[in-house]
Structures are given as structure tokens and as C-alpha cells.
Amino acid sequence: xxxxxxxxxxxxxxxxxxxxxxxxxxxSLISGLVRNGCPLQGLHHFASMMHSEVRPDFVLLVSILKAxxxxxxxxxxxxxxALVVKSGFDNxxxxxxxxxxxxxxxxxxxxxxxLFDKVPTxxxxxxxxxxxxxxxxxxxxxxxxxxxxKQMRKFARSMTPDSVTLLSVILASAQLGSIEIAEWMExxxxxxxxxxxxxxxxxxxxxxxxxxxxxHAHAVFERMHVQERDVVVWSALIAGYGMHGHxxxxxxxxxxxxxxxxxxxxxxxxxxxxxxxxxxxxxKGWSYFQSMKHEYGIEPRHQHYACVVDLLAxxxxxxxxxxxxxxxxxxxxxxxxGAFLNxxxxxxxxxxxxxxxxxxxxxxxxxxxxxxxxxxxxxYASAGMWSHVAGVRVTMRERGVSKETGxxxxxxxxxxxxLHAGDHSS
DNA sequence: GTAGGGTTAG
Numbered sequence: 089x090x091x092x093x094x095x096x097x098x099x100x101x102x103x104x105x106x107x108x109x110x111x112x113x114x115x116s117l118i119s120g121l122v123r124n125g126c127p128l129q130g131l132h133h134f135a136s137m138m139h140s141e142v143r144p145d146f147v148l149l150v151s152i153l154k155a156x157x158x159x160x161x162x163x164x165x166x167x168x169x170a171l172v173v174k175s176g177f178d179n180x181x182x183x184x185x186x187x188x189x190x191x192x193x194x195x196x197x198x199x200x201x202x203l204f205d206k207v208p209t210x211x212x213x214x215x216x217x218x219x220x221x222x223x224x225x226x227x228x229x230x231x232x233x234x235x236x237x238k239q240m241r242k243f244a245r246s247m248t249p250d251s252v253t254l255l256s257v258i259l260a261s262a263q264l265g266s267i268e269i270a271e272w273m274e275x276x277x278x279x280x281x282x283x284x285x286x287x288x289x290x291x292x293x294x295x296x297x298x299x300x301x302x303x304h305a306h307a308v309f310e311r312m313h314v315q316e317r318d319v320v321v322w323s324a325l326i327a328g329y330g331m332h333g334h335x336x337x338x339x340x341x342x343x344x345x346x347x348x349x350x351x352x353x354x355x356x357x358x359x360x361x362x363x364x365x366x367x368x369x370x371x372k373g374w375s376y377f378q379s380m381k382h383e384y385g386i387e388p389r390h391q392h393y394a395c396v397v398d399l400l401a402x403x404x405x406x407x408x409x410x411x412x413x414x415x416x417x418x419x420x421x422x423x424x425x426g427a428f429l430n431x432x433x434x435x436x437x438x439x440x441x442x443x444x445x446x447x448x449x450x451x452x453x454x455x456x457x458x459x460x461x462x463x464x465x466x467x468y469a470s471a472g473m474w475s476h477v478a479g480v481r482v483t484m485r486e487r488g489v490s491k492e493t494g495x496x497x498x499x500x501x502x503x504x505x506x507l508h509a510g511d512h513s514s
Numbered sequence: 515g516t517a518g519g520g521t522t523a524g
Contacts, residue, residue: 115515150516185517218518252519259520290520324521331523358522391522423523 109137111145119151127155131164146177150186162194181207185216192223212247222256225263233260234269251282255291262295270299274308284313290321297328317348323356330363338363339372354386361392365399373399394423401431406442425449429460433467443467458489 114137121130134152137144144152149172156165169187177183184203191200204220207213217240224233237257240249249257254277261273274292282288289312296305305328312321322345329338342360345352352360357380364373377396380386393416400409409428413420425446432443447464454460461484468476484490 112515117515119515145515147516154516182517189518213517215518220518222518250518255519285520287520292520294521318520320521322521327521327523353521355522362523389522395523 109140109142111137111142111148114142115145115148115151118148118155122151122155122158125158127158130155144171144175146172146175146180146183149175149177150182153183153186153190157190157193165190165194181211181213181216185213185219188216189219189223192219192227195227197223197227197229209243212243214247214250214253217247218250218252218256221253222259225256225259228263230260230263233257234264249280251285251288254280254282254285254288258288258291258295262291262298265299267299267301267304270295270301270304274304284316286312286316286318286321289316290324293321293324293328297324297331302328302332302334314348317350319345319350319353319356322348322350323353323359326356327359327362330359330366333363333366335363335367335369335372352380352384352386354380354389354392357386358391358395361395361399365395365402368403370399370403370405390418390421390423393418393420394427397424398427398431401428402434404431404435406431406435406439410442410445420449422450422453425453429463429467433463433470440467440471440473455487456489458484461489 114133118130118133118137121127121133130151134144134148134155149168152168153165153172156162156168169190172178172183172187178187184207188200188203191197191203200220200223204216207216217236221233221236221240224230224236234257237249237253237260240247240253254273258273258277261269273295277283277288277292289308292308293305296302296308305325309317309321309325322341326338326341326345329335329341338360342352342356345356357376360376361373364370364376373396377388377392380392381388393413397409397413400406400412406428409431413424413428416424429443429446429450432439432446443464447460447467450460461480465477465480468474468480
């Protein structure tokens with residue numbers, strides 16, 4: 089209850105005062121911590137529990153797996169998976185669902201699929217299917233996601249898609265960029281009980297923006313009830329106009345949104361800034377960046393800085409962009425210098441020193457990416473500095489930079505599944 | 515006490 093009120097401290101107080109701690113009370117403490125952004129503390133308590141007499145059950149292990157997901161810790165996650173197997177819970181449906189989502193989250197889509205396929209068909213469960221479909225969507229395997237959605241309908245008697253299913257398939261449709269599939273998805277939504285679902289409609293707006301029809305996206309927005317248009321809905325449409333380079337419409341929408349009494353957030357500004365960037369509206373974007381900080385008190389994140397740098401650099405304001413970067417209150421990340429270098433490539437033939445400076449920062453942050461070296465080489469080439477081009481190649485060889493992809497493998501029930509970066513096979 | 519989810523970019 090205290091966790092539900094956001095009071096982790098009180099929750100722990102109650103727990104400490106309990107004399108007979110069973111696995112259920114441990115679980116409520118640990119899952120509460122994991123869900124409230126303190127996965128490390130949750131694992132810490134789990135270690136304490138393991139030193140006591142209490143043994144974990146499958147419900148607790150689900151929370152432990154989620155803790156490692158939160159922490160982005162694949163070795164820890166596979167270790168927890170091993171504990172699940174050792175404890176004999178690897179056939180519990182809830183556990184299999186978590187494991188499927190977990191491996192998908194880590195990009196190990198083949199491992200996720202192997203777990204999914206292991207579940208016997210009578211146990212059809214929407215959440216399991218959702219875990220697999222969204223796993224495909226999030227890993228860019230849109231065709232597989234749509235295909236699995238179509239397969240799901242074979243079980244229509246025992247299982248119907250819910251809003252989460254629809255969100256995942258809409259996300260996949262957005263990646264396919266096909267207006268036919270987008271319209272097919274919208275028709276499906278219209279015929280379902282989720283036609284007025286805010287989440288689903290937001291995803292539809294995003295889908296149409298990415299599939300190339302901002303008019304369709306706007307139509308979805310218009311159909312929504314006014315009171316349902318929250319900041320995420322507005323932001324999705326603003327970003328959509330931005331993607332299409334319609335800065336004027338994005339700005340108008342932004343003003344409409346403010347008039348409607350909806351407060352913009354950091355994502356809204358990102359869409360707005362990106363709209364200005366695509367349209368080359370330097371001063372407009374600059375003033376929105378200022379108002380974001382001073383008028384709304386929103387602290388810019390790396391993406392905002394990268395966007396402003398991109399905005400300035402694309403327009404050829406290289407010196408201004410450089411000064412902006414050096415004045416940043418946080419350490420510029422790869423994306424910031426990357427945007428700058430990109431601008432140099434477009435405009436910097438005369439000022440190769442600035443580009444070299446950007447490249448230097450980039451190599452410092454990520455030495456092993458061949459793409460950066462190629463970019464610098466291209467820049468030298470466009471400036472006719474051929475000896476420098478050759479120099480870049482020498483540096484690459486010296487540092488052992490090549491274009492090979494990474495590979496790792498995962499053990500599921502004694503079977504090794506090999507995973508390659510960018511692997512799309514199944 | 516547990517499982518899947520909407521807006522950010524090229």
C-alpha cells in the first residue's frame with residue numbers, strides 16, 4: 089500500500105517491523121522497489137532473503153528478472169534465469185512471459201522466440217503473445233510482428249487481441265512505412281473495442297506520420313475527444329509535422345496546444361525543435377529552445393542539444409554551433425558532436441580545423457566505430473586532402489577498427505542460441 | 515506479492 093502511495097521509506101519501515109517474513113512479504117518489498125526505480129535496492133534485499141531460511145517462489149523470481157531488465161544487466165539476467173531453472177520454475181507461464189520479454193528487451197530475439205515456442209498451445213495467453221509481438225516490433229522486425237499477429241487470430245475463440253497487442257502491431261506498421269498496412273491497422277482498430285483508446289490513437293498518429301501520411305495522422309487527432317488529447321497526443325502530431333518538414337504547422341499546433349491548456353514537456357519541444365531543424369528555421373528554433381528553459385523550466389537533455397547543434401550546423405552557422413557546444417552545462421555526447429561533424433561535412437570545406445576537432449571528440453567517445461573514420465575520410469576527400477584520407481585509413485588499421493559485427497550466445501535449456509548484431513533470421 | 519503498453523531520430 090505504501091508503495092502505491094510512492095512512499096518507499098514507510099514501506100520498508102513496515103517490513104522491518106515484521107517478525108514473520110515470508111516469501112510474500114519479501115516479494116511485496118522487492119517488487120515495490122523494482123517498480124519504483126530502485127532495482128539495485130531490490131536485489132540487495134533479495135540477497136538478504138537468500139541468506140535467510142526463506143526460499144524464492146516463481147512470483148518473486150519474476151520481480152528479480154525485472155530488476156535485471158531495469159538495470160540493463162544481461163549477465164545478471166541470465167544468472168537469474170539459471171536460478172529460475174535450478175528452482176524448477178522454468179515452466180511457470182508468468183515466468184516464461186517475463187523471460188520472453190526480457191530476452192526481447194536485450195535484443196536476443198531468437199532466444200525470446202525459443203521460449204515462446206516452448207509453451208504448449210492450449211495455454212494460449214494474450215500477454216505471452218504480446219510479449220513476443222512487441223519484442224519483434226521493438227527490435228525492428230516489423231514483418232515478423234505482423235505475421236505473428238495474423239497467426240494469433242487462429243486462436244480467436246480462446247484469445248482476442250487487446251490494446252497492448254494493437255499498440256505493438258501499430259508500432260510494427262509504422263516501421264513498414266506502408267500506407268496500405270497502416271489503413272488496414274486503423275480499420276482493425278475502428279472495428280475493435282479500442283477505437284477510443286488514447287494510447288492506441290496516439291500510436292496511430294505516430295504510425296501515419298511515419299508511413300508518410302500526415303493528413304491521416306491529423307484525421308485521427310481530429311476524431312479524438314478534445315479532453316482526451318493529452319500532451320503525448322499533441323506531441324506525437326507535432327513531431328509528425330516536424331518529420332515532414334512542416335515547421336509552420338508544427339508551430340501552429342504548438343500554440344493551439346498551449347491555448348487548449350495542455351502543458352508542453354521535453355518531448356514536445358524535441359518535436360518542435362526538430363520541425364524547425366528540418367525547415368531550416370534557425371531563429372524560430374533558437375527562440376523555442378530559450379523559452380523551453382526559461383519560460384517552462386524544462387532542463388534540456390542531450391537530444392535537445394544535439395537538435396540545436398544540428399539546426400545551427402545544417403544552416404551553416406558552424407562557429408555559433410561550436411560556441412553553443414562549448415557552453416553546454418553537460419558533457420557533449422556522441423550525438424552532439426556527430427551533428428556538428430555532419431554540418432561540417434555540408435558546409436565546412438573551408439574550415440577543416442573545426443571538423444577535425446569534432447572528429448577528435450568523437451573518437452574519444454567511441455574509438456571503435458568505423459563509420460566515424462569513414463566520415464572524416466570523406467570530409468578530407470571533399471577538401472582534396474588526399475594524404476589525410478590515407479592517414480585515416482592508417483589510423484583505422486593501427487587501432488584495429490573494422491566493420492565486423494558483434495556476436496554472443498545464450499543457453500536456453502541446454503541449447504546454445506547464437507545471436508549476431510543485426511541478425512534478422514528466425 | 516507477478517506477466518505485455520502511447521510521443522523523441524536518421
